[in-house]
Amino acid sequence: MFSAASAAARGRKAQGSKVDQAYLALKRAIVSGALAPETPIDKTEWCAAFEVSRLSITTAINRLAFEGLVVVEPQRGSYVAKIRLEDVRQWMLMRRALEMEVVAVCAADMSDDALAGLEKNLAYQKAAISSGDLEGFHELDTGFHRQMTEALGLARVGEVLDPLRTHLERVRRTLLTEPARPQNTFREHEAIYAAIAARQPVQAKSEMANHLDRVLRELHAYAAKHPGFFEE
Structure with a gap:
């Protein structure tokens, strides 16, 4: 069984940096419902899938948090926001x-x-x-x-x-x-x-x-x- 991150990475397009690809793929996974509300976002998994640093995935997650799609909490980590x-x-x-x-x-x-x-x-x-x-x-x-x-x-x-x-x-x-x-x-x-x-x-x-x-x-x-x- 493949994870959402792995599936997103297999379907990514060549355009844009890997960081942008990871951001767009994570956004699509949330918007499409592949990642349901309250689902934790495993940074390690997304780093491996898109071959980028932890800082790069953190940057992508912060962009999504600004858009209201992700919640970032110090003690809980990052997870998909409720609607x-x-x-x-x-x-x-x-x-x-x-x-x-x-x-x-x-x-x-x-x-x-x-x-x-x-x-x-x-x-x-x-x-x-x-x-x-x-x-x-x-x-x-x-x-x-x-x-x-x-x-x-x-x-x-x-x-x-x-x-x-x-x-x-x-x-x-x-x-x-x-x-x-x-x-x-x-x-x-x-x-x-x-x-x-x-x-x-x-x-x-x-x-x-x-x-x-x-x-x-x-x-x-x-x-x-x-x-x-x-x-x-």
Whole structure:
């Protein structure tokens, strides 16, 4: 059985220094759920996997601590941070407000070519679900939302939304494995697309609100079953 560090090292890319590779791999392991909240981070293991010094791994861990993904305590060492529910609520509030406005503009102004791009994304989502490709579905889910801002040339809005989505990545990946979640997400995407294609801004906003609100509802249900993963 391979450790998270060993698996991350085998999948690393050649770009960037080994320190950067270790930082990115550790971050991916946390965000993806491979390292669950409260999991201790074994510096020796990560040093060996990435062939870097203990100081280098400490630097990577400190970067992740600054981002709120790792907790460093003198007597306990370093471990994966719990997901703060209050942070998630605020990030979702901001994302919801922006994406509802974006989808309304899409319904009014999105070109036929951009609509075709959304439709193609939906077809790929359906194929990913049918083949059980959760990772592929996750990427297509993110792409579906990003295509809207890109199609409208809303670069500045995208600059705000992308960090919000990054902050919410742990939550989305945590919930992705819940029964029927990909199927439900796909149906909601279809409803959003249908409202945009019908040029109905009000309906499009309503469908987007329903889509994003479900994330919070499911998160609270999941937190009730796994209280050790979360904190207020």
